[in-house]
Amino acid sequence: MIVAKGLNKSFDGFVAVDEISFNVKEGEIFGFLGPNGAGKTTTMNMIQCISPKTSGTLEVMGMDVNTHQREIKKFLGVVPQENNLDPDLTVYENLLAYSRYFNIPREIAEKRIDELLNFVQLTGKRDTLIEPLSGGMKRRLVLIRALINKPKILILDEPTVGLDPQARHLIWEKIKSLRSRGVTIVLTTHYLEEAARLCDRLVIMDYGKILAEGSPSEIVREYIGTDIVETENDPSVIACLKRHAARFETLEDTVQIYTENPQEITYQLLKECPSRPITARQASLEDVFLKLTGKKLRE
Ligand SMILES: Nc1ncnc2c1ncn2[C@@H]1O[C@H](COP(=O)(O)OP(=O)(O)O)[C@@H](O)[C@H]1O
Numbered sequence: 001m002i003v004a005k006g007l008n009k010s011f012d013g014f015v016a017v018d019e020i021s022f023n024v025k026e027g028e029i030f031g032f033l034g035p036n037g038a039g040k041t042t043t044m045n046m047i048q049c050i051s052p053k054t055s056g057t058l059e060v061m062g063m064d065v066n067t068h069q070r071e072i073k074k075f076l077g078v079v080p081q082e083n084n085l086d087p088d089l090t091v092y093e094n095l096l097a098y099s100r101y102f103n104i105p106r107e108i109a110e111k112r113i114d115e116l117l118n119f120v121q122l123t124g125k126r127d128t129l130i131e132p133l134s135g136g137m138k139r140r141l142v143l144i145r146a147l148i149n150k151p152k153i154l155i156l157d158e159p160t161v162g163l164d165p166q167a168r169h170l171i172w173e174k175i176k177s178l179r180s181r182g183v184t185i186v187l188t189t190h191y192l193e194e195a196a197r198l199c200d201r202l203v204i205m206d207y208g209k210i211l212a213e214g215s216p217s218e219i220v221r222e223y224i225g226t227d228i229v230e231t232e233n234d235p236s237v238i239a240c241l242k243r244h245a246a247r248f249e250t251l252e253d254t255v256q257i258y259t260e261n262p263q264e265i266t267y268q269l270l271k272e273c274p275s276r277p278i279t280a281r282q283a284s285l286e287d288v289f290l291k292l293t294g295k296k297l298r299e
């Protein structure tokens with residue numbers, strides 16, 4: 001559905017997106033995971049044909065973003081990072097106004113709006129102005145606004161940023177339900193949990209580059225393995241790990257051991273370096289991120 005090869009975007013010589021290549025398949029949820037400033041929104045803007053690429057190729061449904069902007073936009077629904085709803089209009093009027101951009105006949109638009117309001121449990125807010133809505137309601141409204149033209153590809157730029165857990169879970173359910181209806185979904189997020197729960201495949205981005213690509217479990221297995229054992233970063237611990245040829249990485253006060261057999265290395269550590277706290281857990285996307293970039297996600 002979307003193919004990028006060696007895609008670049010510079011702003012006055014500052015490289016925001018640096019030679020990225022990716023391929024979004026029909027019907028999947030494809031994620032861009034990365035900290036603020038990674039280049040996610042810049043990439044979304046190029047897909048949406050609202051910001052021209054600097055170089056490389058980018059095709060949406062086989063069409064070049066440089067030459068087929070109008071055609072591409074017809075197939076896209078977009079949830080931008082900022083809500084940008086019209087505060088002078090009601091919920092219903094916001095949706096109706098949007099339907100006019102796509103020249104949807106009024107009668108069809110009215111019917112569709114009622115269905116969409118019902119889909120995200122906003123029917124009771126139909127005639128309310130925007131300002132009194134909660135953050136979660138505004139986000140759901142922007143989500144259905146993006147669905148008004150029945151898009152084949154839905155782009156969600158940080159769909160749940162700043163929302164409480166209940167509101168976030170509701171949006172996640174809606175995104176999954178759209179996938180089951182065959183909508184191809186591209187989302188950006190800096191929430192590791194969101195990426196792990198929703199994405200069929202994803203890329204991890206930082207400083208404009210793609211650092212890893214695959215399904216969440218493939219990425220974890222490729223870069224870390226299945227499990228992590230953590231203990232104190234201490235010379236005797238390091239010596240023990242070297243004796244057992246363990247794969248490990250040090251992070252300031254802690255050492256992380258990447259392993260397929262957490263019992264075995266835990267047993268050796270307890271035997272050879274007693275009285276240290278040791279924890280074992282499953283490896284996650286966060287571990288991959290730490291390993292690839294050597295730092296925590298920047299919020
Ligand atoms: N219009 C612009 N002009 C100059 N720099 C920009 C512009 N838009 C984004 N950037 C820069 O490009 C980098 C990537 O930004 P962005 O794509 O918004 O990141 P993300 O969405 O991953 O947080 C940032 O360093 C940002 O400051």
Ligand SMILES: [Mg+2]
Pocket residue numbers: 040041042081157158
């Ligand atoms: Mg962004």
